[in-house]
Amino acid sequence: xxxxxxxxxxxxxxxxxxxxxxxxxxxxxxxxxxxxxxxxxxxxxxxxxxxxxxxxxxxxxxxxxxxxxxxxxxxxxxxxxxxxxxxxxxxxxxxxxxxxxxxxxxxxxxxxxxxxxxxxxxxxxxxxxxxxxxxxxxxxxxxxxxxxxxxxxxxxxxxxxxxxxxxxxxxxxxxxxxxxxxxxxxxxxxxxxxxxxxxxxxxxxxxxxxxxxxxxxxxxxxxxxxxxxxxxxxxxxxxxxxxxxxxxxxxxxxxxxxxxxxxxxxxxxxxxxxxxxxxxxxxxxxxxxxxxxxxxxxxxxxxxxxxxxxxxxxxxxxxxxxxxxxxxxxxxxxxxxxxxxxxxxxxxxxxxxxxxxxxxxxxx
Amino acid sequence: xxxxxxxxxxxxxxxxxxxxxxxxxxxxxxxxxxxxxxxxxxxxxxxxxxxxxxxxxxxxxxxxxxxxxxxxxxxxxxxxxxxxxxxxxxxxxxxxxxxxxxxxxxxxxxxxxxxxxxxxxxxxxxxxxxxxxxxxxxxxxxxxxxxxxxxxxxxxxxxxxxxxxxxxxxxxxxxxxxxxxxxxxxxxxxxxxxxxxxxxxxxxxxxxxxxxxxxxxxxxxxxxxxxxxxxxxxxxxxxxxxxxxxxxxxxxxxxxxxxxxxxxxxxxxxxxxxxxxxxxxxxxxxxxxx
Numbered sequence: 293x294x295x296x297x298x299x300x301x302x303x304x305x306x307x308x309x310x311x312x313x314x315x316x317x318x319x320x321x322x323x324x325x326x327x328x329x330x331x332x333x334x335x336x337x338x339x340x341x342x343x344x345x346x347x348x349x350x351x352x353x354x355x356x357x358x359x360x361x362x363x364x365x366x367x368x369x370x371x372x373x374x375x376x377x378x379x380x381x382x383x384x385x386x387x388x389x390x391x392x393x394x395x396x397x398x399x400x401x402x403x404x405x406x407x408x409x410x411x412x413x414x415x416x417x418x419x420x421x422x423x424x425x426x427x428x429x430x431x432x433x434x435x436x437x438x439x440x441x442x443x444x445x446x447x448x449x450x451x452x453x454x455x456x457x458x459x460x461x462x463x464x465x466x467x468x469x470x471x472x473x474x475x476x477x478x479x480x481x482x483x484x485x486x487x488x489x490x491x492x493x494x495x496x497x498x499x500x501x502x503x504x505x506x507x508x509x510x511x512x513x514x515x516x517x518x519x520x521x522x523x524x525x526x527x528x529x530x531x532x533x534x535x536x537x538x539x540x541x542x543x544x545x546x547x548x549x550x551x552x553x554x555x556x557x558x559x560x561x562x563x564x565x566x567x568x569x570x571x572x573x574x575x576x577x578x579x580x581x582x583x584x585x586x587x588x589x590x591x592x593x594x595x596x597x598x599x600x601x602x603x604x605x606x607x608x609x610x611x612x613x614x615x616x617x618x619x620x621x622x623x624x625x626x627x628x629x630x631x632x633x634x635x636x637x638x639x640x641x642x643x644x645x646x647x648x649x650x651x652x653x654x655x656x
Numbered sequence: 657x658x659x660x661x662x663x664x665x666x667x668x669x670x671x672x673x674x675x676x677x678x679x680x681x682x683x684x685x686x687x688x689x690x691x692x693x694x695x696x697x698x699x700x701x702x703x704x705x706x707x708x709x710x711x712x713x714x715x716x717x718x719x720x721x722x723x724x725x726x727x728x729x730x731x732x733x734x735x736x737x738x739x740x741x742x743x744x745x746x747x748x749x750x751x752x753x754x755x756x757x758x759x760x761x762x763x764x765x766x767x768x769x770x771x772x773x774x775x776x777x778x779x780x781x782x783x784x785x786x787x788x789x790x791x792x793x794x795x796x797x798x799x800x801x802x803x804x805x806x807x808x809x810x811x812x813x814x815x816x817x818x819x820x821x822x823x824x825x826x827x828x829x830x831x832x833x834x835x836x837x838x839x840x841x842x843x844x845x846x847x848x849x850x851x852x853x854x855x856x857x858x859x860x861x862x863x864x865x866x867x868x869x870x871x872x873x874x875x876x877x878x879x880x881x882x883x884x885x886x887x888x889x890x891x892x893x894x895x896x897x898x899x900x901x902x903x904x905x906x907x908x909x910x911x912x913x914x915x916x917x918x919x920x921x922x923x924x925x926x927x928x929x930x931x932x933x934x935x936x937x938x939x940x941x942x943x944x945x946x
């Protein structure tokens with residue numbers, strides 16, 4: 293177990309990167325605290341897997357350093373780093389039995405036979421495959437194979453970190469939930485540093501202590517699930533996390549007033565005079581349908597069980613509103629108002645912090 | 657739903673039936689016909705029963721040719737299969753040099769058999785051949801027309817030169833089908849180079865290697881042109897393999913009866929060995945599946 297430090301790290305797949313757009317992973321400084329469970333969340337192609345492969349040593353970064361507990365391992369081969377990694381698609385050694393598959397990493401490290409036998413039995417029980425330990429791995433189903441891959445990742449107790457690269461993609465939903473719970477309890481039991489790459493927000497939010505959101509080769513925000521929900525640092529975070537995601541509207545912001553589609557509304561707090569492309573972001577949870585606010589047209593209503601989602605149109609932009617179960621869509625629903633505590637202002641995609649509370653009207 | 661019975665579909669099989677009859681069944685039956693009769697020329701035939709088969713089974717000449725043939729096939733398989741795998745493992749995985757290697761490797765496969773024979777026949781000559789002359793000049797006694805070992809080594813090296821590419825290309829195809837994730841997982845699991853070969857590469861190549869072994873066995877067991885051009889079966893009878901012996905008997909001595917019996921037994925031996933190979937392979941597959 294180790295603290296993993298990324299120092300000034302960046303990676304490009306092209307040999308002569310000419311600009312930031314050539315980098316799959318843009319410059320990054322980050323500490324992965326020893327013993328924490330992280331989820332690396334982002335859309336496909338945002339650099340998550342690249343980052344993971346750099347940590348495990350399958351890829352050498354174009355620039356920067358990686359340190360395990362302060363020791364530079366940037367150029368150390370994978371085998372020396374003592375890292376476990378589980379890939380998206382199952383990798384099993386076909387000609388071996390399930391037992392031999394699980395024992396393989398331990399045998400390669402020259403562990404004691406009695407210890408291997410005991411440890412393999414434990415892991416076999418953990419992934420629920422005790423009964424098939426002596427079968428060949430070849431004939432098994434994809435999710436059984438992926439469970440073997442997971443087991444092989446967890447069999448070494450002294451690993452520096454456990455990395456998961458979307459490991460549950462091929463597993464059916466019921467088993468997914470069960471394995472995720474097991475991973476979490478494993479983490480609580482042994483306290484390994486875990487990094488879990490996924491594009492599924494539910495998976496990320498339930499697994500991790502800290503969620504790291506990546507967008508376009510950059511880490512845009514790291515925080516607890518609650519922080520990501522309440523204060524998305526980037527419009528992408530707001531849009532990517534939440535169901536449905538945050539509503540983002542182009543606006544002109546002056547102090548505590550915003551002009552959206554020619555209509556002026558109050559923001560409750562002052563945001564100064566943000567420059568660049570200014571947007572206002574409000575989660576559907578903080579919107580209200582009624583007779584106040586911005587003029588809107590209701591397009592359709594979706595009942596998803598626990599609540600209703602109202603899809604409305606505000607000056608050409610789609611805005612989602614969440615209504616609690618049992619609340620009817622008001623008949624005079626011609627306007628949408630925002631709760632001030634849920635309003636965030638963004639400049640060029642990045643969040644603008646509200647100014648400290650000032651006396652009413654001081655900004656004007 | 658009522659299905660109408662219509663046997664006319666059988667007519668569709670007719671062309672194939674006719675083709676196979678003319679190309680395989682009728683010629684084969686001619687051989688069978690010869691094998692049970694004796695002829696004294698003038699197209700006169702006399703019934704001989706299984707006489708020729710008995711004679712052939714007791715013939716030392718045929719047994720010697722068979723043992724030579726088995727030894728030859730065993731030796732070239734033992735060299736070509738491992739060598740082909742080693743070559744495939746060391747070929748570049750992609751890019752210009754991968755294509756370059758592939759083209760280079762395929763070249764020997766494109767050369768006609770008798771040209772290969774001629775190349776080596778000249779190459780090995782002590783008077784004008786580069787190989788023969790060089791060996792002679794550095795004091796190694798090498799003469800494939802007189803020395804038993806020189807003849808065997810020449811024939812074997814020639815076959816290895818001609819056909820190792822085939823094994824290498826097949827093994828290379830097998831290697832290319834292994835996803836990167838397997839190698840990455842092996843690195844994570846800290847597997848040694850040998851373990852990567854033993855548990856990842858070899859199992860993934862097993863299928864194509866079986867085909868390579870079968871093809872190389874059948875081809876080497878029927879080899880004729882190349883050794884015939886180089887050594888003509890000599891010195892003595894030392895490189896007279898089954899088909900060379902067969903041709904000598906059928907065309908040289910015009911012993912049609914014994915030669916036909918010989919052919920049929922030759923055919924049955926190939927069929928038998930190939931069948932054993934095939935059965936062993938498919939059983940290995942099944943056992944692994946359980």
